[in-house]
Amino acid sequence: MNIENTQSQMRKGILEFCILSIIRRGEAYPSDIVEEMRAANLHILEGTLYPLLTRLKNADMLTYRWIESNSGPPRKYFSLTDKGLQFYQELESTWNELANAVNTLAAKKDSLANVPASNNDNL
Amino acid sequence: MKKVININFQGRVIPIEETAYEILQQYIESLRKYFANEEGRDEIINDIEGRIAELFSDRLKKGSTCITDDDVNAVMASIGRPEDFEKADDSPNNGPRTQTTQQSQPTYAYVSSGRGRLFRNADDKIIAGVCSGLANYLGIDPVITRILFVLFFGALFWVYIVLWIIVPSQSVQSNVTKRLYRSPDDKVIGGVCGGLAAYFNTQSWIPRLIFALPLIIGLVSSPFNAWFNDWDFWWGPKVLTGSLGFTLFVTYVILWIAVPVATTSSEKLEMRGERVDLNSIRNTVKEDMESIKSKAQNFGNEVKQTAQELGEKAKGFGQTAGTHAKAFAAEAVPVARRTGSGVSNVIGILFKAFFLFVAGVVAISLFGLLMGLLFGGFVIFPFKDFILEGFWQNALAWLSLLLFLGIPIVALITWLIRRIMGVRSKNHYLGYVFGSLWTIGLVSFIILMGLLARNFKSGSEKEELFSLVQPSKGKLIVDVATSNIRYYGGDWFGIHDEDFPVYGLNQDTLMLNTIRVNVVKSDDSIYRVHAIRFSRGRNPETSLHAAEKIQFDITQKDSVLILPKGFPISKEDKFRNQRVLVVVEVPIGKKIQLDGSLDSYEWFNVNFNSRRGWNASWDDNWERAYSWRNNVEYIMTENGLKRTDRESDDEYDESRKEEGIDLPNDTTKPKTKAEQDAKKPNQYRYKGNESKPQSKPDSSKQEKTTADSEDPTDQNESYPSLIYILSRIAH
Numbered sequence: 001m002n003i004e005n006t007q008s009q010m011r012k013g014i015l016e017f018c019i020l021s022i023i024r025r026g027e028a029y030p031s032d033i034v035e036e037m038r039a040a041n042l043h044i045l046e047g048t049l050y051p052l053l054t055r056l057k058n059a060d061m062l063t064y065r066w067i068e069s070n071s072g073p074p075r076k077y078f079s080l081t082d083k084g085l086q087f088y089q090e091l092e093s094t095w096n097e098l099a100n101a102v103n104t105l106a107a108k109k110d111s112l113a114n115v116p117a118s119n120n121d122n123l
Numbered sequence: 124m125k126k127v128i129n130i131n132f133q134g135r136v137i138p139i140e141e142t143a144y145e146i147l148q149q150y151i152e153s154l155r156k157y158f159a160n161e162e163g164r165d166e167i168i169n170d171i172e173g174r175i176a177e178l179f180s181d182r183l184k185k186g187s188t189c190i191t192d193d194d195v196n197a198v199m200a201s202i203g204r205p206e207d208f209e210k211a212d213d214s215p216n217n218g219p220r221t222q223t224t225q226q227s228q229p230t231y232a233y234v235s236s237g238r239g240r241l242f243r244n245a246d247d248k249i250i251a252g253v254c255s256g257l258a259n260y261l262g263i264d265p266v267i268t269r270i271l272f273v274l275f276f277g278a279l280f281w282v283y284i285v286l287w288i289i290v291p292s293q294s295v296q297s298n299v300t301k302r303l304y305r306s307p308d309d310k311v312i313g314g315v316c317g318g319l320a321a322y323f324n325t326q327s328w329i330p331r332l333i334f335a336l337p338l339i340i341g342l343v344s345s346p347f348n349a350w351f352n353d354w355d356f357w358w359g360p361k362v363l364t365g366s367l368g369f370t371l372f373v374t375y376v377i378l379w380i381a382v383p384v385a386t387t388s389s390e391k392l393e394m395r396g397e398r399v400d401l402n403s404i405r406n407t408v409k410e411d412m413e414s415i416k417s418k419a420q421n422f423g424n425e426v427k428q429t430a431q432e433l434g435e436k437a438k439g440f441g442q443t444a445g446t447h448a449k450a451f452a453a454e455a456v457p458v459a460r461r462t463g464s465g466v467s468n469v470i471g472i473l474f475k476a477f478f479l480f481v482a483g484v485v486a487i488s489l490f491g492l493l494m495g496l497l498f499g500g501f502v503i504f505p506f507k508d509f510i511l512e513g514f515w516q517n518a519l520a521w522l523s524l525l526l527f528l529g530i531p532i533v534a535l536i537t538w539l540i541r542r543i544m545g546v547r548s549k550n551h552y553l554g555y556v557f558g559s560l561w562t563i564g565l566v567s568f569i570i571l572m573g574l575l576a577r578n579f580k581s582g583s584e585k586e587e588l589f590s591l592v593q594p595s596k597g598k599l600i601v602d603v604a605t606s607n608i609r610y611y612g613g614d615w616f617g618i619h620d621e622d623f624p625v626y627g628l629n630q631d632t633l634m635l636n637t638i639r640v641n642v643v644k645s646d647d648s649i650y651r652v653h654a655i656r657f658s659r660g661r662n663p664e665t666s667l668h669a670a671e672k673i674q675f676d677i678t679q680k681d682s683v684l685i686l687p688k689g690f691p692i693s694k695e696d697k698f699r700n701q702r703v704l705v706v707v708e709v710p711i712g713k714k715i716q717l718d719g720s721l722d723s724y725e726w727f728n729v730n731f732n733s734r735r736g737w738n739a740s741w742d743d744n745w746e747r748a749y750s751w752r753n754n755v756e757y758i759m760t761e762n763g764l765k766r767t768d769r770e771s772d773d774e775y776d777e778s779r780k781e782e783g784i785d786l787p788n789d790t791t792k793p794k795t796k797a798e799q800d801a802k803k804p805n806q807y808r809y810k811g812n813e814s815k816p817q818s819k820p821d822s823s824k825q826e827k828t829t830a831d832s833e834d835p836t837d838q839n840e841s842y843p844s845l846i847y848i849l850s851r852i853a854h
Contacts, residue, residue: 031174045203047154050170054163073133073173 011042017095018042019052020080020088023062027077053078061087127189133169133176138189146195147175150204157205171202243292250479251287276483284476303540304385304394305378313379321394334371373533380553381537490535496528509633509698510575519571526564530557579659579700583666585673589652594682598714598756599650601640601684601707603721636689637702638675640721644759645708652677652684653706659699672696675703686721709759714767719753 022028022036030049037044056062061084066074080088126141139147154171158164178198179190187194241260243252254272258265272279306317309327316334320327385394511517534557594600645651656673660666678685686705692698709715757764 030170031177045207046174046201047171047203047205048208050167050174051158051161051163054161054167054170058163069177073135073176075177076170076173 014095015044015048016052016056017088017091019049019056020061020084020091023078023080024085024088027065027067027079029075029077056084060084125191132179133173135176135180137176137179137183139179139195140189140191143190143192143195146192146199147190150195150199153205157208174202241290243287243290250283251475252292253283253286253290256290257286280480284473287476302393303382304391305382306394307384307386308391313375314384315375315378315382318382318385318394319378334375377533377536377540380533381540486535490532493528493531493535509692509694512578512697516571516574519567519574523564523568523571526560527568528564530561530564533557534561578661578697580661581663581666582657582659583663583670584655584657585667585670586653586655589654589677591650591652591684592679593650596682597712598682598716599684599707599709600682600716600718601686601721602718604678604685604687632694633692633698634689635692635698635701637700638686638689638705639702640686640705640707640717642707642709642715642717642757642764644763645710648710648713649708650710650713651708653704653708655704655706657700657702657704666699669696669699669701673701673703677705709757709764711759711761714756714758715764716756717753721753 018037018040019033022033028036030046030053034044034046034049053062057064057078060081062078063081064076064078067077069075127138128141128144129136129138130144131137151168151172155164155168158167161167175198178201179194182190182194242256244255244259244265249255249269254268255265258268261268272283303322304318305314306321306327307314309317309320311317311331316330317327319330323330385391511520537553654675654677656670656675658666658669658673660669673690675690676687684707690701690703692701707715756767758767759765
């Protein structure tokens with residue numbers, strides 16, 4: 001068991017949810033998504049984001065359109081599809097349940113009921 | 124001061140420093156590798172490239188004149204290097220790359236427990252990448268699977284074909300990057316041992332000792348050898364130190380030629396088998412670029428190309444095979460063009476496999492032929508002193524042996540090692556060197572043959588009448604002396620053939636038994652024995668001289684005529700196809716019996732000049748000669764020899780078995796007249812000296828008959844000595 005590993009596992013699970021929740025608010029450009037997440041203190045590399053977006057797009061969760069930019073090649077702006085929205089909503093409810101459960105558990109301060117005395121001595 | 128180049132990147136022209144461009148290229152290549160198994164790889168790369176282009180544009184807009192190393196590094200930091208992705212990303216894409224992950228970050232091992240599917244490795248392949256893909260899948264060195272497939276070629280051929288058809292081709296990062304290089308840092312002579320030690324993960328003194336041991340033993344034992352050589356022709360220690368040492372020496376030289384030196388640091392890493400991981404990827408990217416290119420070809424192209432390639436290769440292998448392969452290639456190209464669907468893929472593979480099979484068979488048979496020739500060359504080697512004369516002939520013989528026969532073998536082995544060990548060829552001049560050396564060998568071989576032919580050009584014979592004391596009981600017995608002299612090396616290299624024209628050999632004497640006994644009818648009432656000695660030479664004088672030098676001493680004991688077992692040829696005399704014909708004239712009414720030991724004689728003919736045959740003057744005698752069988756008493760009659768025990772022997776088959784030799788029909792019927800014999804088709808063995816076709820067409824034809832009649836193996840009139848011996852070996 002390794003703390004970094006567990007942390008990254010936790011992050012990984014919510015990454016898609018976070019991305020979808022940003023795109024839900026409107027068409028998004030990947031580097032904007034990165035900025036948005038960084039502002040929320042959630043660091044992600046663009047190199048990680050692109051494959052995730054492509055995967056979501058290939059799963060029909062996302063769609064994109066090209067928008068001409070003045071600072072470079074045309075940009076790909078991503079937006080949610082209906083299926084993606086539905087997917088997001090499911091994730092959201094799951095997240096709420098989970099967050100609720102985790103918070104409840106983490107917030108509890110009282111000690112657990114005493115475990116029956118062990119019979120180890122008799123063994 | 125740095126050079127700036129303009130690149131077209133995602134549709135924009137970007138000025139970039141050359142070094143920065145290289146870093147960028149390697150970076151994108153590493154990403155491409157990282158996402159190799161991702162479904163939307165191209166799209167991801169494209170998106171990232173677009174983003175990079177955008178960042179570059181920003182940078183240029185802010186006033187930079189060009190993109191520098193720092194800019195690229197900044198971009199890379201913002202997008203992330205492949206090794207950074209791993210922390211956040213465990214998509215199925217990194218199945219095959221888990222090796223790297225496991226190595227550098229063992230804690231992530233469980234993330235990628237699945238090793239991924241079995242792929243044919245499109246990056247590292249010799250034929251179709253089956254072996255390397257399999258090795259990758261099993262996590263072993265591709266060299267091992269390749270050697271296994273080569274060794275069990277017969278059994279695994281179809282396995283290979285099936286895998287080729289069903290397993291998809293993929294660009295898989297090789298999990299073993301160990302390659303055989305010569306070590307420049309750890310070398311004594313060529314760095315071969317150092318490289319081998321690195322390859323097999325041992326200390327370098329171990330291969331060194333293996334290579335040096337025969338040399339040491341040879342040095343130690345050479346005084347003993349010199350001692351033994353004085354009185355015996357003993358091969359024992361020489362085989363141990365000599366041939367093994369020679370093999371190792373040749374191996375070393377071949378490896379020296381075939382294996383490149385590890386010059387760059389990445390090659391040194393590869394030599395030591397250290398994983399070239401993502402951090403050191405910039406070292407390997409350049410080399411991989413080329414394989415990426417080839418990977419991009421679609422399967423139809425692949426089949427087409429290989430078919431053409433193999434067609435070309437097969438063309439070179441030989442005319443017959445070449446024309447076949449060409450025809451097949453012509454057929455295969457349109458087939459390959461049509462490929463595209465799954466079914467035609469299978470057809471394409473089968474075609475490819477078929478070519479491979481044909482090419483392989485041709486290559487193997489060629490190799491076998493070469494080995495046979497080389498081995499023949501070595502077998503004939505002890506005879507060389509008896510055939511060659513002078514410095515030039517010896518030099519030419521050595522050149523022919525080493526270059527004409529040796530070079531193709533060395534080249535073949537070099538090629539095989541390079542293929543199997545995955546050594547990348549850098550020097551193209553090797554082919555030219557081999558080619559020109561081989562040409563030199565070929566030329567010297569031709570010149571040598573020409574020179575040798577001259578030595579056999581003219582023939583002479585010397586007749587001598589043996590002063591025979593007439594046998595008392597009216598019966599002459601012909602026997603062969605049992606020699607008391609022991610000749611060493613008669614069983615040279617395990618070749619023991621009773622048909623061998625040479626029955627004994629030592630360092631300066633060659634024992635020949637090219638002797639023939641003819642029985643003819645005497646004109647008067649006395650037995651007569653002639654010994655006719657034949658030899659060939661450069662001119663009539665030398666051939667006559669050589670014929671006179673033949674020592675052939677016939678002795679007589681009462682009624683037994685004892686012929687020597689053979690006659691010696693000394694190194695000075697040289698082998699010039701010396702032969703002895705013993706003609707026994709038997710008067711009518713007298714008996715003769717020939718001992719079985721006469722079978723040890725072998726008539727062996729070298730005839731270069733078929734126009735002026737060597738035996739022209741003996742035609743008369745030969746026509747009167749009769750065939751005979753061993754250990755049977757004959758009586759001479761008006762019509763020829765006649766058996767005394769019965770009228771005729773019909774059960775010749777039985778006797779044939781007893782004697783174990785293949786006597787033609789006519790020998791079993793001694794009474795038969797010569798004219799009748801001539802009509803029989805299969806009397807090839809003794810026909811020549813017994814009977815000629817009655818209507819003599821011309822002299823050249825006669826000689827042809829004689830030559831053909833000698834032995835089926837020496838029908839080839841030129842250089843039978845070599846061909847004869849080779850054919851014996853082949854049998």
